[in-house]
Amino acid sequence: MAKQKKLSKSQARRIEENQNKRIAKAKRQKASDQPLDDSQLGPQSFAQVITRYGQHADIENDSGEIIRCDIRRTVKSLVCGDNVIWRPYNNSSSEFAGVIEAVEPRKSEFVRPDFYDGLKPVAANIDQILIVSALLPDLTPSIIDRYLIAVEQLDITPVLIINKMDLLNQDNQSLVEQTIELYRGIGYQVLPISATEEQGVKDVESLLENKTSVFVGQSGVGKSSLVNAILPDVNILTKQVSDNSRLGQHTTTASRLYRLANKGAVIDSPGVREFAMWHLEDEQILDGFIEFKPYVGLCKFRDCQHKKDPGCAIKQAIKDGKVSKQRYQSFLKILQTNSEIDLRHNSKM
Ligand SMILES: Nc1nc2c(ncn2[C@@H]2O[C@H](COP(=O)(O)OP(=O)(O)O)[C@@H](O)[C@H]2O)c(=O)[nH]1
Ligand SMILES: [Mg+2]
Ligand SMILES: [Zn+2]
Known part of the structure; x- marks a missing residue:
C-alpha cells in the first residue's frame, strides 16, 4: 500500500473528534446491540461485501445469495469488495440474517x-x-x-x-x-x-x-x-x-x-465533489505524472523542485515539446493548492 502523508495536527484532531462522536453515537444506539452469544450463531463462512450501509452490509456468498448482515464493532473498516468471514443468526427476527466477524487483508x-x-x-x-x-x-x-x-x-x-x-x-x-x-x-x-x-x-x-x-x-x-x-x-x-x-x-x-x-x-462508486490531494507528498504527486519520469533524474540539481530551478529537465522537455505544458501547469497547481492547505492548517495551531 502506498505510504501516506502525515496529517497536520488540526486535520488529525478534527478527524479524531468526528470519530469519537460517531463511536459515542453508536454506543447510544440500542438498536445496534447485536446478539453475540455463540449459541445464537451458525458456522463461519466466506462472502464478499456487495455494499455497506452504515452499520450494516449486504454480502454475497459462493452461491450468489445476497445476505443482509450486521457488522461486529471489532471490524474496523469495511467496504464494497471486501472478502469477509460471517456467521448466520440461528433465529433471526430482524431483517438481518447474520453478522460479519472479520475482514480478510485487502489486495488493493x-x-x-x-x-x-x-x-x-x-x-x-x-x-x-x-x-x-x-x-x-x-x-x-x-x-x-x-x-x-x-x-x-x-x-x-x-x-x-x-x-x-x-x-x-x-x-x-x-x-x-x-x-x-x-x-x-x-x-x-x-x-x-x-x-x-x-x-x-x-x-x-x-x-x-x-x-x-x-x-x-x-x-x-x-x-x-x-x-x-x-x-x-x-x-x-x-x-x-x-x-x-x-x-x-x-x-x-x-x-x-x-x-x-x-x-x-x-x-x-458515489461521486466526489472535489478530489483532494492533501494526503499525498509532493513526490507522490510527481509520481502521478508518469510522462515526467524519464526526465526527473536528469535535472541539474538533485533536489530540483521543478519550479524555478535552473537546469530543470522537465522544463527542458516542455520546451522540446516532449511533455505537455498543460500537464506541467496542472502539476504546479496541485502542489500549490496542497501547500496552501498546509499553511492554513498550520496557522490554526
Ligand atoms: N447526454 C447524455 N447524458 C448522460 C449520459 N450518461 C449519463 N447522462 C446523464 O447524466 C446525468 C447523471 O448521470 P448519473 O449516471 O447519475 O451520473 P453519476 O453521478 O456519475 O452516477 C443523468 O441525468 C444521466 O441521464 C450520456 O451518455 N449522454
Ligand atoms: Mg451514480
Ligand atoms: Zn527539475
Whole structure:
C-alpha cells in the first residue's frame, strides 16, 4: 500500500473528534446491540461485501445469495469488495440474517480523502480503475489529473472514459479532441463513449471481463448510467433520486458491486465533489505524472523542485515539446493548492 502523508495536527484532531462522536453515537444506539452469544450463531463462512450501509452490509456468498448482515464493532473498516468471514443468526427476527466477524487483508484499495473522516476506502480488492469524465459537467483535465495521481499510487493501470460524447458540438469539440489526444499521447487508454446512446458501451464491457473494476469520477458524469447501460436489468437510480426508506437513502452514497455475465464485476462508486490531494507528498504527486519520469533524474540539481530551478529537465522537455505544458501547469497547481492547505492548517495551531 502506498505510504501516506502525515496529517497536520488540526486535520488529525478534527478527524479524531468526528470519530469519537460517531463511536459515542453508536454506543447510544440500542438498536445496534447485536446478539453475540455463540449459541445464537451458525458456522463461519466466506462472502464478499456487495455494499455497506452504515452499520450494516449486504454480502454475497459462493452461491450468489445476497445476505443482509450486521457488522461486529471489532471490524474496523469495511467496504464494497471486501472478502469477509460471517456467521448466520440461528433465529433471526430482524431483517438481518447474520453478522460479519472479520475482514480478510485487502489486495488493493482505492481511497479518497474526506474532510471529516480522513482517508475513506471507496472499494477493495479491485484489479482495474476506470476514471469517468464527461462533456457535461464540463470536461476538466485538471480533475482527470487528480484521479490519475490517486490511481498511480497503486499497482493498477487506469483507463479513461469520456462519457456523453453525444453532446459533442462546435463549442467543446477542440477541447474534447485535444484532451483525448493528450492522454493517449501519454500512453493511457482513452474510451470516448455515450452511456445513454449506447456508443462504446460494448468496449467498456469487454474491458471489464474477468476482472473486478471500479468506476470513479465526479458526480453527474454518468457512472451509474454506464452500469445501467451494461446491465439493463439492474436499473440503478441516476440523478441521485432516493426513496424515503431507510436503506434507500444510502443507495446513492455507497459503492456497490455488480456481477457481469462475462465473469467480471464492476463497482459503481458515489461521486466526489472535489478530489483532494492533501494526503499525498509532493513526490507522490510527481509520481502521478508518469510522462515526467524519464526526465526527473536528469535535472541539474538533485533536489530540483521543478519550479524555478535552473537546469530543470522537465522544463527542458516542455520546451522540446516532449511533455505537455498543460500537464506541467496542472502539476504546479496541485502542489500549490496542497501547500496552501498546509499553511492554513498550520496557522490554526
Ligand atoms: N447526454 C447524455 N447524458 C448522460 C449520459 N450518461 C449519463 N447522462 C446523464 O447524466 C446525468 C447523471 O448521470 P448519473 O449516471 O447519475 O451520473 P453519476 O453521478 O456519475 O452516477 C443523468 O441525468 C444521466 O441521464 C450520456 O451518455 N449522454
Ligand atoms: Mg451514480
Ligand atoms: Zn527539475
